[in-house]
Amino acid sequence: MRDFTLFIPEYIAAGAAIGVLALELALPRLRRDALAWATAAGAAAWLIAALFYVGDAPGDFEGLLRTDAFTAYFRILAAGAVLAVALLSARYLRDRTRAAGEYYGLLLMAGAGMTLLSAARELLTAYVALELLSFSLYVLVGYLKRDARSNEASLKYILLGAFSSAMLLYGISLLYGLTGSTTYAGVAEGLAARGEGTDLAALAAIMLIVAGVGFKVSAAPFHMWAPDAYQGAPLPVTAFLATASKAAGFALILRLFTEALAVDALEWRAAIAALAAITMTAGNLLAIQQTNLKRLLAYSSIGQAGYMLVAVAAIGYGDAAAAQNASSALLLHIAGYTLSTMALFAALVAHYNRTGDESIEGLRGLSATQPFLALVISASLFSFAGLPFFAGFATKLLLFQAGTGAGLLWLAGLGAANSFISLYYYLMVMRRMYLFDPPEGQTRIRPPALLGAMAGLLLLGVVFIGVYPGPVFEATDGAAAALFEASAAAFARLP
């Protein structure tokens, strides 16, 4: 069926992107943050339109794209992330660049790419959506043209991103050669029916794909780009990288691994479990010695990717019910992690706009000068560490529970031990804020209204998920159910 109405929300996003570009073109003298408001308005319209699609019957576009609760979940996530990042960027970009139209346009396009990625059920469509997201991000990361670090970050990101895309493409072409199809359903069928002696080719294809998506979600040992890209990118873009881009990577993984590759779970599940173990350990251990806040968060987000991969490994090890549980837990963790990260970055952007300092040292005495920001930062970090009453606890608990349910108790235990390591460096950050005196001559000031309000709202969300995850869990459960409805055929064929 060729139903063009399925993606009206994304038309709005793309239209808003073009609108923002046209706006800057038509009115070059416009205040630069007006573009941020326009983008935010576009993203809000996108979000509202997305909400209208919640609960609709699953729609299918030529077998290439599928809209269901899973797509709706990521669509809302993408729209929300774009909205938040646009608001975060308003003052940041006004202070630092002269032309901002392309920045906001690309931001919207990246969000649209993320939604398409979560909807894609065909390898090349998924690839194109992924590249739409990645290309936008390559430019966004290097948007501060006069900043050498930003340039370096962009270059590294492009080179390694292109490398990973190539691997993904090799994997896709091998899969196509093996199965004669690029739709997920076709690939699953082809893999199930493939003849003797093709195991090696299947293994190579799957390993290439694992490596390719591993790059996208910054799983160790494919994580090398992340710290540099995170550090060099403009702060709001770092927030976007850490949340939306990572979530998009997992959207791809979920669709791909539950539908196309589920039949060959034997080939990849051990690799994913090992990847999860290495990623969370490496991320958390390397984070300990960082002095730059963005690098620290980069490594911490690598650690988070490790926790998320536990769920992916659980999909490989468990039966259909356990796999659905794991997917649901992963989606919930992504929601909690996104909220916490956004809250953290709202506070950091507010701090950075004032001081221009992004070292951990620069946070010292923040509890005396800006107690609210210090509170938000601490709460977000506690949420990352998975301490009770913050989102991270409830979501990690379900994540590890899902891992345990699939027989991966050792991974859950390793995850718990890693949370303990992470608490150490989070506490080191908090120590600077609460136990040190602020630099000479700084007195207490009010946080900026917009960022302060955002940080407060997001923090409420973090605490809400932590204390009462029920409603969000229902939503992710629905999304996971939709995911497995689409891939029921693939799982039915499991040995």
Added chain:
Amino acid sequence: MELTVLVFLPAFAGLLALLLPADRARYARWVALAGALAALGLSLALFFRFENGGGFQFADRASWIDAGAFEVQYFLAVDGLSLPLVVLTTFLTVAAVLVSFSIEHRQRAYFACLMVLSTSVLGVFTAMDFLLFFLFWELELFPMYLLISVWGSGRREYSAMKFVLYTVAGSAFMLVAILALALGAGTFDMAVLGQSGVESAVLPLRWVFLFLFIGFAVKLPIVPLHTWLPDAHGDAPTAVSVMLAGVLLKMGGYAIIRTCVTILPGEARDYGVWFAAIGAASVLYGAFVTFRQTDVKRLIAYSSVSHMGLVLLGIGALGTTAMVGAAYQMLAHGLITGLLFVVVGLMYERTHTREISRLGGLARQMPLLAAGLAFAGFASVGLPALAGFVAEVTIFLGAFQAYEWAVIMAIFGVVLSAGYILWTLQRVVFGPVRPEWAGAGDQRHWWEHASVAGLAALVILLGVYPDLIMDMLDPAIGAVSARVGS
């Protein structure tokens, strides 16, 4: 409803204290005191309404996280084991607030932290859902970290960090065990788990048992895992030392009885002998190390290690009498050590030193405090008619049949404790009068009198009328030991 109100009342008072306007900051202590007193009154009301032998009472239950594969409840209840500990907590909270009346630095935040700490401990003692229990267990970290690192003395940040890292390391094991257990049994409900037990879990049950034990043993603490305790005690402000020694350590002993022994009785039978051995080793090791201490607070901290070893010994014997003794020892030690820390803290406020060698002859200069220290010291040694004596005798009587050798070792440790306490008293209270403390003054404010006198009165009450508590403990512990089958 009563328990919910009781648990969250201190935190609510703390929140109120935190929200006071800046120029009213000095009223924070009154807000905290009102909250602590209200909680004490409520807990006493529950104490007298409690029906001995009636199992779990005052239950508050609601579904909380219903996530398909498992359900987490909000479930609070008390039985004869936890209710005395709840009363102990509320009582020591009042004492802790009183001894903090002289705090000047960031008062609002201080009292908020203290009251949240109280809520978390109350939560641990009343939570009957394993995950809720774990939440309250972790909640206690935040206020403790801040209290030690902001209001402490000496190497306070190091000590605070060490405390947090030890506890979280233990918690990681605990969480794995809880998940394994809950997945095996299909529920987090501790009442159900304690009734039916668990046949199989994702892990071998003895690992689950071991992991749980490690998590609790850090808090108890037992000998190889105890090194955070002297640091935390030494550098914490007085009120936090009181809470730490008085109730936080008891969380470990309580949790071992409530979960390790009740839920996994088979494993408890197998490993009881290890409990007894580790307990006896803790008693002896703690006593020996105490002798070497030159810092009063560290000295009391190490004596705590020794006394908590007795608790583990009592639990390891698994009989009703021994476990009742262990529970009683937790209460007695909470009061006595609380009193010791209060007195030492008040002395520190006046002399600003905790070095034993620099103190001396205080009986002349601060007679009331010196008397308090002597009283608490005798109670700690186990003088008859005081709380510690009842507890120790009960433990020894109960455990003697099972582990003769361990009891003999422990009795030797108690003899040692008489040695170090008397020696300390001789060096601190008696001896030549030191001129530098001439103007330091004695305890003089009403809040100082109130906290010392209140604690001392309870120590005597528990010493002369143990049945008040024993009657409550007996049926609850009896149910546990019936499960173990001894």
Added chain:
Amino acid sequence: MSFYDTWAAILIASIAGFILVFTALVGARLLGPFARERGKGVSYECGMLPTGRNWSQVHVRYYLFAIMFLIFDVETIFIFPWAVTFLDLPGFVFWYMFVFITVLGAGLLYAWRRGVLEWR
């Protein structure tokens, strides 16, 4: 047809191509007059000796033009097969290409308005 029948034509064509090129090169070498001088060794033999270093920076604007050129160059890859099979395809395919070209045209317009096409 056997395997060799299928590929024989290609094999013959390759061999023939190789022989033709080889004979042309060898023939030129053998038959042509040959003079050796310095100017013949340099790259870009167009009458002038190159000046300066061969590592020189290219103005960044070249890249913009190169990218613009590439976009419209690659566009033909899509348009050509479309044009060849256009008559056999259903009508909406026309609109697909229309949208595609419109997007590209809008991009060009945007670049133009942003001053990318001016050489400053």
